[in-house]
Amino acid sequence: MSAAIDAALLLDARPRIARGLRLQWEPAQDAHVLLYPEGMVQLNASAGEILKRCDGERDVTAIVAELEQAFEVEDLQQDVLAFLQLATAQRWIEGL
Amino acid sequence: MSAPQKPGPPFWLLAELTYRCPLHCAFCYNPVDFARYEDELSTEDWLRVLREGRELGAVQCGFSGGEPLMRQDLEVLVAEARRLGYYSNLITSGIGLDESRIKRLKAAGLDHIQLSFQDSTREVNDFLSSTRTFDLKRRAAQLIKGQGYPMVMNCVIHRLNIDHVERIIELAVELDADYLELANVQFYAWAQINRAQLLPTREQLRQAEAVTQQWREKLGNKMRLLFVVPDYYETRPKKCMNGWGNVFMTITADGLALPCHTARMLPGLAFPSVREHGLREIWYESEGFNRYRGDSWMKDPCRSCPEKENDHGGCRCQAYMLAQDPAAADPVCDKSPEHHRVLEAIAAAGKPGMIEKPLVFRGPKESRRLDRAF
Numbered sequence: 001m002s003a004a005i006d007a008a009l010l011l012d013a014r015p016r017i018a019r020g021l022r023l024q025w026e027p028a029q030d031a032h033v034l035l036y037p038e039g040m041v042q043l044n045a046s047a048g049e050i051l052k053r054c055d056g057e058r059d060v061t062a063i064v065a066e067l068e069q070a071f072e073v074e075d076l077q078q079d080v081l082a083f084l085q086l087a088t089a090q091r092w093i094e095g096l
Numbered sequence: 097m098s099a100p101q102k103p104g105p106p107f108w109l110l111a112e113l114t115y116r117c118p119l120h121c122a123f124c125y126n127p128v129d130f131a132r133y134e135d136e137l138s139t140e141d142w143l144r145v146l147r148e149g150r151e152l153g154a155v156q157c158g159f160s161g162g163e164p165l166m167r168q169d170l171e172v173l174v175a176e177a178r179r180l181g182y183y184s185n186l187i188t189s190g191i192g193l194d195e196s197r198i199k200r201l202k203a204a205g206l207d208h209i210q211l212s213f214q215d216s217t218r219e220v221n222d223f224l225s226s227t228r229t230f231d232l233k234r235r236a237a238q239l240i241k242g243q244g245y246p247m248v249m250n251c252v253i254h255r256l257n258i259d260h261v262e263r264i265i266e267l268a269v270e271l272d273a274d275y276l277e278l279a280n281v282q283f284y285a286w287a288q289i290n291r292a293q294l295l296p297t298r299e300q301l302r303q304a305e306a307v308t309q310q311w312r313e314k315l316g317n318k319m320r321l322l323f324v325v326p327d328y329y330e331t332r333p334k335k336c337m338n339g340w341g342n343v344f345m346t347i348t349a350d351g352l353a354l355p356c357h358t359a360r361m362l363p364g365l366a367f368p369s370v371r372e373h374g375l376r377e378i379w380y381e382s383e384g385f386n387r388y389r390g391d392s393w394m395k396d397p398c399r400s401c402p403e404k405e406n407d408h409g410g411c412r413c414q415a416y417m418l419a420q421d422p423a424a425a426d427p428v429c430d431k432s433p434e435h436h437r438v439l440e441a442i443a444a445a446g447k448p449g450m451i452e453k454p455l456v457f458r459g460p461k462e463s464r465r466l467d468r469a470f
Contacts, residue, residue, distance in 0.1 A: 020207070035183035036183070037248055038208070
């Protein structure tokens with residue numbers, strides 16, 4: 001029950017890239033990368049697609065809907081939430 | 097034995113903008129003979145280096161020195177780095193940073209500032225840097241926070257301040273640091289000259305690590321604490337620069353392109369100058385960058401070592417300094433026939449009363465007097 005409430009709260013959150021970090025597309029690596037002080041994470045395709053929508057404007061519901069539409073798949077909510085929680089733990093995003 | 101593969105891009109471009117520095121730190125890694133290299137690259141040279149580096153695929157750009165704030169064109173270079181899509185890092189002592197300068201750097205798009213301290217107290221900070229700069233650094237920390245930057249502090253740790261680790265951490269807490277790097281000194285250049293005075297004892301190291309761990313637990317997520325262990329106390333060498341010519345390129349104040357900040361000392365290697373060559377040619381084709389790529393250059397014990405992929409034989413500069421052969425195993429490794437040199441230095445550190453030499457402080461006059469690469 002409480003997990004369901006938590007999930008409902010999370011869906012309204014508007015995550016954004018954490019302060020001091022920058023997300024950008026790198027042609028040389030053919031990947032999105034997340035840049036932070038003196039370091040870099042190379043993101044896989046799905047992580048890049050999720051994070052580039054974390055702009056502090058879209059809420060999680062909208063992010064999930066967009067991804068489902070863009071990639072013509074359903075039921076992405078659990079996967080996206082799991083990734084956003086991981087990204088929060090890694091301090092890549094804020095606002096979840 | 098694997099043939100050298102074509103390397104990937106250099107992710108890191110370190111621009112050592114100048115060897116000039118208001119500090120005189122006794123552990124500085126700039127070349128001992130830095131005073132020979134006064135002919136600094138021009139603004140136009142640096143703008144071209146930044147552009148060529150980005151075209152090669154570099155994403156992290158460090159502005160370092162010496163003290164990079166000594167360059168009056170720093171804002172111009174930062175703005176170009178931002179425009180090109182680098183993540184820009186300023187590595188500074190904070191001397192020369194004031195309200196108007198930090199605002200200009202912020203407006204130019206600077207992403208991150210790392211501020212160095214030498215100790216938690218005015219007395220030791222000012223002694224180790226041979227300056228009166230402690231209060232200026234505290235002011236710089238406030239300015240950095242005030243502009244909304246994360247506060248990333250770096251303190252080089254060694255025999256003379258390692259017992260103050262707790263107070264250094266407390267200072268970081270007081271200054272509201274987000275990140276504190278306790279970087280044990282590595283023995284290159286000026287630190288190598290002063291090694292007998294700077295190498296901590298094993299007991300000091302153990303204590304400092306224990307204190308750091310206690311604070312790590314106490315602070316949790318509030319501040320990240322990184323403790324860089326001195327490699328002399330390891331039995332395997334560090335994977336220096338994450339591999340020679342693998343991800344990292346340094347450009348010195350006078351335009352030499354190096355695979356690491358200290359490689360200039362190595363004999364028999366002509367490193368190319370960005371005044372004469374483009375970065376792409378330097379990265380992929382120069383002898384200096386290709387010499388220690390892959391593992392065909394290795395000798396035993398590295399050549400036949402099952403762990404050679406883990407550390408690539410360690411640091412070429414350390415091999416040269418301690419074993420007089422840049423292709424030897426890094427003597428930090430206990431498989432190295434020269435490992436006893438490291439053990440002897442550690443044993444000497446443990447004997448009280450044996451250290452009587454005065455510290456040699458970095459400066460142009462001392463540099464000219466010593467006039468040697470390390």
